Amino acid sequence: MKLLIDFFPIILFFVAFKVWGIYAATGVAIVATIAQIVYLRFKNGKVEPMQWVSLGVIVLFGGATLLAHDENFIKWKPTVLYWLMGAALLLGQLIFKKNLLRSVMGAQLQLPDAVWLKLNLAWSAFFAAMGALNLWVAYNFDTDDWVNFKLFGGMGLMFVFVIAQAIYMSRYLPQDAAKGSAPNDAEAKDKQP
Template identity: 40%
Template sequence: MNQLYKLLIEAGPLVIFFVANGQVGIFSATAIFMVVMIISMIASKILLGQISTMMWISVGLVVVFGSATIYFEDETFIKLKPTILYSMFAATLLLGTALKKPFIRNVMEAGFPPMEDIAWHKMNFRWGLFFIVCALLNEYVWRNYSTDTWIAAKLWLFLPLSFVFAMAQLPLIMKYQKEEPAEDTPSTD
């Protein structure tokens, strides 16, 4: 059930942003998105018992760039938010790789089985590269296509791409999963 809550908390605001944009336009949709992101953060605390670091950063950027979008009546700000977010994640993870500190472990460890350190180092590097690709892809889409296409890409391109990339990490996770110690079973003698 927690995985369903997590999916709704993470994907729900994007779906609402997509629908709101089609109904009321980018500026009103941005205001709605800001409110829904804050509601998602509260829901995360209530339903999952915590607010992830990634969510704090994402909500902070949505509020800052969303406010700038509305204040200046310039959609460029909200379009830049994903590039900045992805770039921050990439820089943090790749710095962790350089320092031999898999920062991704701090974010993801609770949702994974115990794994050997090498798995965390590899995942840290892979996700760092993935976020670079996402930042570049966001830049390409918002600069070359309409706002409606950019918003649709958030839902129909970036979300599935993230899911597929996460699933592609399963062989790595399985390969380096630590064996759990066998429980002592009482003898029937």
């Protein structure tokens, strides 16, 4: 359900673009993002800082697209968002000595400090690359191709990256959870009458 909520504005943007074009889709994306924030606020009682940033970016760049009637603004929106997320992770680590990725996921995962650092740097690099790739697609292909890339290419690359991160992290997860609670042979023999 959370995944659907997260991708709700992107999916509606895609559908609206295919039916009505880029400007209507931009308006739909703005309204959908506002609806997403309202829903999260009432459901969870709070909204994550990056979700507020995402709302600000879509309102700013989407609004500029509609006011100037220039689709280049909306094409910059994913890049700006990717670069802001990557910069937040990197600057948090380098300047504030705080691993923001660990702050978000640390309650669910127990990993060594060095692994958290590598994950944080990997995500920073991934976001930087995704921002650059978005601009390359936006300026080298037509708007229809860019919208397809935004939904399928962007989500596909994110999915592949998350799977790669999960495989990497699995090497460092505590093995007790994987073994379960079954007693080993020595414990079983000790318990026999």
